[in-house]
Amino acid sequence: MMTRVPEPELMEDEAQVLAYAKADFAEENQGFVGLFREYFPDFQAGHVYDLGCGPGDIPLRLAKTLTACRVTGIDASAPMIRLAEQAAQSEGLQDRVKFRCERFEQLAGANLADAVMSNSLLHHLPNPLQFWNKIRQLVKPGSPVLVMDLLRPESEEEARAIVNRYAAGEPEVLRRDFYNSLLAAFNEDEVTSQLARMNLTRLLIDVIDDRHWVVGGIIH
DSSP states (O other): OOOOOOOOSOOHHHHHHHHHHHHHOHHHHHHHHHHHHHHHOOOOOEEEETTTOSSHHHHHHHHSSSTTEEEEEESSSSHHHHHHHHHHHHTOOOTTTEEEEEOOGGGGOSBBSSSSESSSSSGSSSOHHHHHHHHHBBBOEEEEEEEEEEEEOOOOHHHHHHHHHTTTTTOOOHHHHHHHHHHOOOOOOOOOOHHHHOOOOOSSEEOOSSSSEEEEEEEE
């Protein structure tokens, strides 16, 4: 089993941010919103946190799908938040979708949210337990939680094969970042152990394809 190789926590290089924002993640991001609807079909209204929102595509897609929801996207990368705010303005959703340039660890839980989601943040973090603990602090009891991230392959060769399979035509900066992110990702056993240590065993992990896992459930 390949050892995890952490990568930088923040994406702040302008060229890297623009390449990421211009990449076509529409299918993946809409799929994540679809998973939220599939996991929590009765959730129709409320305030949702998106931790590690990047350029804001997922919060905007969720707001368009659940028109009675408000979404707050959190990301510590100022260039990402600037792009997200521009996207919200262009979509006319700035009243329901807000963005904050802030580290998730520093979020105060005074105004508890009704749900929390996160896509591809965990593999950036040096201490994943902080992430799961903060999720528990941010939401009301009975709130939906949906987290998706990359699944670490068993070897560097397998990681390179996945990059070639899914990002063959992408700019080199994205291919490099994808490869590094795969090496920085957690495997199924590690995530299961993290949930157990934080007493979050009601949240269940599912490996949905050759490069992603999903954790979903209700926080009690």
